[in-house]
Amino acid sequence: MSDNFLRIARKEIQEELDALDQILTRCGNDMDISDNAQSIEKHLHKIKGLAPMMGQNDVGEIAKMTDAILKYVIVNGVLKGICQILVESNLVMKEVFSGAGTKNAIELKNKLRQTYPNVPD
């Protein structure tokens, strides 16, 4: 991939991760997540589509799984533990995106599947 393409793709994904960070910083509990579910989902949706295009497959997969969980929240309301797991997911996506390895991503994906087995990924 060209440097220019990578620079633009990187900037766009970083902007989405930063925007997510800002929302999650304002959320203190599961109810806050439910109240902000649509705007959180919008950013996860973007990351889900963009990250795999620049080879960030783990980031794309985590975004895809959390996007599905957020859609569930939008339809069904508050989900227990969602605030904590979204904060953790965003942290892992940022780590992986900055090149810190994929070990935490694999663990997180397993945790997401175990915690919310009824939400399809």
Added chain:
Amino acid sequence: MCQTDTIRLSLNRKKINHLAKDMARIMVADDSDTVRMVLKDVIEIGHHELVAEASNGVEAVEKFNATKPDLLLLDLAMPKKDGLDTIKEIIANNPNAKIVMITASDNLKTMQECLKEGALSYILKPFDFDQVLKIIVRTLDRNS
């Protein structure tokens, strides 16, 4: 110059059986610079011409009306006017417009609504570049 060399390599590895017979004038509407850049390269590799780009729904309608492309690749989730409303407005003035939706959504209901409003097909993000070219050619070949 191809910005996304990976696309060219990926497509070169496969035998591309779906290059168009004739060059088509194609427009891309997506709020992501990355997506527009990728699609621009795919369009060029497919021997088509990118005639316009838009980064929101309002701009998409304006540029579609100004350039009358043979095909519009249209993102579903865009600022100012979403993809569904954009389709409705374009089809109202251009009933034979050929529109392919681009989306990361796997929401079947939304896609069915887009097809009902006049989109002819859809492409799921992240793209399979080969599949994008295939859908472009198949859609161009369709009679409105």
